Amino acid sequence: MQKHNKNSSVLGILPPHILIALAQNGNEHQRRTALQTLSHDQSIRTSRMAHAMLTYRNVPGHQTLASDGKLCRTVHDAHCSDHLPGDIVRQEGQHPSHDHGTNEAYDCLGWVHAFYLQAYMRNSIDNEGLPLNATVHYGTGYSNAFWNGERMLCGDGDYDLFNRFTCCLDVIGHELTHGIIECEARLAYLGQSGALNEHVADVFGCLIKQYAHHQSAEQADWLIGQGIFTERIHGEALRSMKKPGSAYDDRLLGRDPQPSTMDCYHHTMEDNGGVHINSGIPNHAFYLAATYIGGYAWERAGRIWYEALTDQRLSATTNFHMFAQHTLKHAQHLYGQESREHQAIRQAWEQVGIVRQERIFAGSSLY
């Protein structure tokens, strides 16, 4: 396992295009809080890149490892400041606090840990029992949530358009999965490899929510960040894996820009080359594959993606096509060339235009 990764630079769950739209279209308060969040994100990004140069073992506080899969959570409260870590408000095994954000963060950390342990036998983020820490009430009107390389930072939202960021398990799952991606893969946070970084975080964020709710692929909503918007925003979530481009359509935020196929790939310099935009394409492929296979998506489609993520073969320049081939190789290895899983995944990548249609499957179509 890699212990450090110089490529990591993750922007938090809220993509910059949403904050930029708010800074352009919002009222005075909305503009101010959007700009504050953007500038805050920049400084976190800088310190995070410095942190990524360290190994986890060298980071103070990471020396006590729970080596046997035991859960070890600590939630701090920054009291609407950016002083870290903040005061300890709940530790492993303690009773719930009266603060919703604290309890939500504690529960989310627990679900993420349980998911990775039970679904893939993974012992926390580093697979060596890293204790899971979060700081809630981070910043003033801060509309984002981050894994900063050491802990989850959760803002309370702007009290206007965004709810507190601890309310969405998939958001916390997405962010903690960025920590796993840092440990396991060298996907540069730029262009297609960056969109794959976002994609993998969305896949497991979504699967963690489905696991917690015992939802099959057919039952799940496949939304990321459902509940993050207040009723003042016309939209149901930040992203949709089922129907990329349909998550919101709002006067202030504009329209969800995610494409679902390569025909609509965004060539842009913004957002590190559209990492939060073009991730819609592999996201949709995963949704298609998981629903073609059916059942609990983390069991087979998720297992194949997990193997692809953790076999140490993803590099800074892995692109969509290479990643697709990689998942096909794992599907074949795990389930066989003629398996439903292998065919479903091939058909999904073909449908979004990442893998060219090369052959007609024997027997009936999976569509």
Ligand SMILES: [Zn+2]
């Ligand atoms: Zn992300």
